[in-house]
Amino acid sequence: MIKTRITDFFSVERPIIQGGLMWIARAELTAAVANAGGMGFMTALTFPEPESLRAEIRKCRNMTDKPFGINLTFLPTLTPPDYPAYIRICIEEGIQFIETAGRNPEPYMDQIKSGGIKVLHKCTSVRHAVKAAKIGCDAIGIDGFEAAGHPGEDDVTSLILVPLARDALGDLPLIASGGFADGRGLAGALGLGADGINMGTRFVATQEAQVHSNVKQALIDRSERDTRLIMRTLRNTERVMSNTAVEKVLEIERRAGDTMIDDLIPYVAGRVGKGMLEEGQMEIGTLAAGQCMGLIRDIPTCQELLDRIMDQAEAIIREKYSQLS
Numbered sequence: 001m002i003k004t005r006i007t008d009f010f011s012v013e014r015p016i017i018q019g020g021l022m023w024i025a026r027a028e029l030t031a032a033v034a035n036a037g038g039m040g041f042m043t044a045l046t047f048p049e050p051e052s053l054r055a056e057i058r059k060c061r062n063m064t065d066k067p068f069g070i071n072l073t074f075l076p077t078l079t080p081p082d083y084p085a086y087i088r089i090c091i092e093e094g095i096q097f098i099e100t101a102g103r104n105p106e107p108y109m110d111q112i113k114s115g116g117i118k119v120l121h122k123c124t125s126v127r128h129a130v131k132a133a134k135i136g137c138d139a140i141g142i143d144g145f146e147a148a149g150h151p152g153e154d155d156v157t158s159l160i161l162v163p164l165a166r167d168a169l170g171d172l173p174l175i176a177s178g179g180f181a182d183g184r185g186l187a188g189a190l191g192l193g194a195d196g197i198n199m200g201t202r203f204v205a206t207q208e209a210q211v212h213s214n215v216k217q218a219l220i221d222r223s224e225r226d227t228r229l230i231m232r233t234l235r236n237t238e239r240v241m242s243n244t245a246v247e248k249v250l251e252i253e254r255r256a257g258d259t260m261i262d263d264l265i266p267y268v269a270g271r272v273g274k275g276m277l278e279e280g281q282m283e284i285g286t287l288a289a290g291q292c293m294g295l296i297r298d299i300p301t302c303q304e305l306l307d308r309i310m311d312q313a314e315a316i317i318r319e320k321y322s323q324l325s
């Protein structure tokens with residue numbers, strides 16, 4: 001067992017977190033992570049109606065008696081979601097932890113805190129981590145450049161971000177995110193000063209992730225070189241799996257003049273990504289995926305995955321310790 005500030009913070013056995021995964025982090029996956037001793041976050045915006053989040057929270061509670069939380073992502077969207085309604089439902093349903101991401105959660109902190117909920121803010125730079133600590137976030141996750149989804153605009157990898165964030169944050173619980181997929185990553189992250197790891201891409205290739213088998217197979221088949229950065233021209237960079245649609249997006253972005261979001265929508269709209277996940281049409285749109293794809297070779301259950309990560313990390317730490325003279 002590895003006990004850290006993060007296992008204490010969430011009251012879980014293992015310092016492994018399943019962060020927000022749009023359309024994917026539903027009750028089945030999050031409960032499986034919780035039952036395997038990790039901490040899972042269901043993604044609120046997967047449920048277009050706030051009331052359907054309430055139903056999913058209840059469903060997840062029926063599947064596990066362990067802690068789990070809700071991810072609230074503040075990103076530019078075509079139709080701004082009713083964030084206060086999602087937060088109200090979290091409070092009413094007794095959720096204890098919210099993972100915020102994308103933007104500064106400050107406008108919602110008072111409402112979240114009024115329900116006694118603790119906030120883990122996931123960001124992509126040390127300056128944003130410091131700001132999050134200042135406004136009262138209780139724990140910080142930091143996404144390195146390797147990460148799937150939105151790794152920010154600074155292009156700094158986890159190897160640098162994590163120790164710098166630790167230096168800047170003192171004793172605040174810190175989660176390394178971006179590039180982690182196995183026990184070597186966990187042992188490395190702890191060495192860098194993190195209290196645990198957050199994984200996104202790796203959890204998509206698990207038995208309990210409710211996505212088409214083509215998506216899981218693609219994560220096995222593709223390598224660490226098969227991601228691309230799209231929407232850089234809009235300063236809303238997203239790391240995605242390379243495919244035909246992504247090449248089309250990049251071609252539009254290379255054209256002279258400003259990129260118009262309307263030109264990209266046929267490829268990047270959420271409904272297209274949802275279709276890929278459900279129907280397994282891997283070339284029609286964009287799908288967030290991280291460089292750690294290169295480390296994914298199978299589709300275990302969450303229990304098998306977490307057991308394996310812990311065994312490997314503990315073996316590494318023991319072996320290195322025994323080499324000390």
Ligand SMILES: Cc1cc2nc3c(=O)[nH]c(=O)nc-3n(C[C@H](O)[C@H](O)[C@H](O)COP(=O)(O)O)c2cc1C
Pocket residue numbers: 018019020021022024043071073100101102122143146147148149150177178179180198199200201202204287288289290291292
């Ligand atoms: C398919 C997919 C969807 C994601 N959706 C979200 C999301 O809605 N909100 C969020 O905060 N992070 C989202 N992420 C990012 C992950 O929570 C996590 O920060 C990231 O994947 C870590 O990097 P890794 O993929 O190298 O593990 C997503 C990642 C993937 C792979």
